[in-house]
Amino acid sequence: MAGNWRKNVREIAPYVPGEQSKDADLIKLNANENPYPPSPKVQEVFRSFDAAALRRYPDANSTELRHTLAEHFGVGDNQVFLGNGSDDVLALCFQTFFCSDDPILFPDVTYSFYPVWCSLFRIPFRKVPLTADYRIDPQDYAVKNGGVILPNPNAPTGIGEGLEFVEVLLQNNPDSIVIIDEAYIDFGGTSCLPLLEKYENLVIVQTMSKSRSLAGMRVGYAIASPELIAALEAVKNSYNSYTMDMLTLDAATASVKDNAYFRETCARVIQTRERSAQTFREMGFTVLPSQTNFLLVTHPEKSAKELFEKLRAQKIFVRYFNQPRVDNHLRVTIGTDDEMDKLFEALRNIM
Amino acid sequence: MAGNWRKNVREIAPYVPGEQSKDADLIKLNANENPYPPSPKVQEVFRSFDAAALRRYPDANSTELRHTLAEHFGVGDNQVFLGNGSDDVLALCFQTFFCSDDPILFPDVTYSFYPVWCSLFRIPFRKVPLTADYRIDPQDYAVKNGGVILPNPNAPTGIGEGLEFVEVLLQNNPDSIVIIDEAYIDFGGTSCLPLLEKYENLVIVQTMSKSRSLAGMRVGYAIASPELIAALEAVKNSYNSYTMDMLTLDAATASVKDNAYFRETCARVIQTRERSAQTFREMGFTVLPSQTNFLLVTHPEKSAKELFEKLRAQKIFVRYFNQPRVDNHLRVTIGTDDEMDKLFEALRNIM
Structure with missing residues (x-):
């Protein structure tokens, strides 16, 4: 049926959601996700929830x-x-x-x-x-x-x-x-x-x-x-x-x-962030001062795009923005201390 | 601070969501909800879900x-x-x-x-x-x-x-x-x-x-x-x-x-609906032919609004529409056989 209905359909450039991966090996530092699980009280909610209520x-x-x-x-x-x-x-x-x-x-x-x-x-x-x-x-x-x-x-x-x-x-x-x-x-x-x-x-x-x-x-x-x-x-x-x-x-x-758990995990992320910022600086990166769970970093001699791609090849995902003013920066989500150590090891090998 | 910001706020008549109640005694036949729980497989999902994934x-x-x-x-x-x-x-x-x-x-x-x-x-x-x-x-x-x-x-x-x-x-x-x-x-x-x-x-x-x-x-x-x-x-x-x-x-x-469970519960609702439609007719109601989980009924002599309110006083909720063409009708969601029996008993006492 060839009708003229297309004129009524909203045309909009599709916004493509960020990359997700189910690969368990991956070190995923690209979506500003938290490295720690939610409060154990959340697990208890699921264990005790009566599905009959859903009707x-x-x-x-x-x-x-x-x-x-x-x-x-x-x-x-x-x-x-x-x-x-x-x-x-x-x-x-x-x-x-x-x-x-x-x-x-x-x-x-x-x-x-x-x-x-x-x-x-x-x-x-x-x-x-x-x-x-x-x-x-x-x-x-x-x-x-x-x-x-x-x-x-x-x-x-x-x-x-x-x-x-x-x-x-x-x-x-x-x-x-x-x-x-x-x-x-x-x-x-x-x-x-x-x-x-x-x-x-x-x-x-x-x-x-x-x-x-x-x-x-x-x-x-x-x-x-x-x-x-x-x-x-x-x-x-x-x-x-x-x-x-x-x-x-x-x-x-x-x-x-569960405010105690919340404050504790936030404090851990902040601690790892400060340690990571220090390490980035020691490696010659410029690090913007962060009050978040990520760091925006740039290196005076190394191409951010190249670092991004080489890390990616080693299954370490960080975020690269192909846009003005930040296109030589990397946005690195704060993971666990262990994940950050692996990131720095990979970066040292690349550089 | 008295600024002129209100001009930028969208004005829209608030749509009021339907009435909900947490009263366990209530016979709730007003929201076209299913009287049966979801598939037991849903409960299994909650029991086995690892909350850590939510990060x-x-x-x-x-x-x-x-x-x-x-x-x-x-x-x-x-x-x-x-x-x-x-x-x-x-x-x-x-x-x-x-x-x-x-x-x-x-x-x-x-x-x-x-x-x-x-x-x-x-x-x-x-x-x-x-x-x-x-x-x-x-x-x-x-x-x-x-x-x-x-x-x-x-x-x-x-x-x-x-x-x-x-x-x-x-x-x-x-x-x-x-x-x-x-x-x-x-x-x-x-x-x-x-x-x-x-x-x-x-x-x-x-x-x-x-x-x-x-x-x-x-x-x-x-x-x-x-x-x-x-x-x-x-x-x-x-x-x-x-x-x-x-x-x-x-x-x-x-x-x-879980298609078997789905078909079984739908069949039960249909069976109760047909039985209920028959009972409504025997009580003098006009019943529109339904292929849904509710019945729209009207009585030639009784006011729908009055029936609605009297049922409500007995903690039986059905739906009344204060709008043209259906303002002497009641929409009754199909409950369990037991719930429908209680509805009919209450209606007989009222009428």
Whole structure:
């Protein structure tokens, strides 16, 4: 049947998700995943879960998990919004908060999904260049805009900024929603949570994928004023009321309640990061200061692309970005101490 | 801080999800949930799942579940699309396939989420009245349109149509994408799967929430031509690459592989439905012919709203629609035989 139906189909350049591999030999330092398992309490949830409960729809309001997170952060239950990974939360934020005809602003070197959502939702945007030393200057965002989004710490630079930085950003933008994407905040960054009381136009987004080792489970959340959370809920409930499944809700709740394990594994990642940064420097690399679970490194004499490919041949995956300003850098996720030792051994042999 | 940021926030009438209750005494016949648990293989998945795997991102392509479903339906792996419940799949279909300026068409009495997605994505639409006997006349859809979506069997009528009906619809709409929402197909309906070979503009959407008792797990899927599935994938990967978590993928795969259990529980629901329809008729109700796991019933003398409220007072929840054409009907989900007996006993006492 040759009809003319193709005219009604949305054409969009397919975004290709990052490479995954099931090879157990692989040292996988390319996706900013956590080297440690989630809290043992998560395993207990699966062991004791009664599958018969699944015949019912889950709680569309994620009541228990919201409450647990609200208590954890010292905010109201009506200040927390749950989603299917922080990508889902961010996508809903873009739809809900960036409805201006003025361009939204984000850094030129940042999370690569931001321009993809702009394209999907037809949101005008402008990329603001990082400074020469790969930092964000909040004064660059003191111009007319339809909204601001940036990660703190930023990715893939790893550089984090303090509370004052975010406050300047907010003071410069009383007429915009400002979204701070704190995906990597738990590895030593300073959360802007204390600013929530003062700024109703601030949205903080975090994820359980990295610091809580729950990438495979899909949990992200936003924290903001009750008014902004209600707006987000309204859009979410007009899209898909039941985004959070029962197992995910229970597993995430168990994780948040096990704060000791959470702090311990984050501290281990930070420790390995500092040791690894030192080793990279000793090998002649320039290392950007990181408050995340990865390092962005570059070598004055060695081609990043070549190092990337030679490591890959030895089944060590790191991340190479074929894009301006970082195309001679490697982004290396912090693995276990043992994995990092193997990486450095391989690098020494290559160099 | 009194800024002017509110102008950038999307205003949308909040869609309120259906009522849930944790009361164990309740007889819950209001959400078209399955009275039986999912396949015992699902429970085994949870028992044996190693939580350590969750530190990794899941397979963005849902490779194994796609393949299992493709085999089950006798289609190619590239003809299956997975989503976080069929609401997620349908929302992505609306964004991907209904990009015309002409209104899309759906019945006036149908799934209440269709106009909500139109509002969210700003898709023009026109509601096409059902016939006097609550059926869909495919000739009513033989007009210029931007797309067609309808459930078969329809909800909340429960009435299913055959293959010829869908083929007439497709023949009348060579220039539109036609989505057949088969949420209730496994309870005796006729799937239009055989038409896929002939019509590249046909999209079939199904869910594991009802017939597979996995409402709490969130799994829906679309089956269509490779071209339409690729378009859907491109939009999905521009929204959220990782919608399906690891536990959900494994549980859904286990369910599809246990075909014997699936057929047995569907048969039990159908048997209880037929018995229940007979009892309703003996009590003086008019019962629409159902190929679903619910019955739409009305009584010539009794007010549906009054019956609904009196049942509710006895902790028996059925569904009442305060909307034209069905506002003197009750939608009753098929429970266990025991639950239906209690419903009929309560109804006899009320009447």
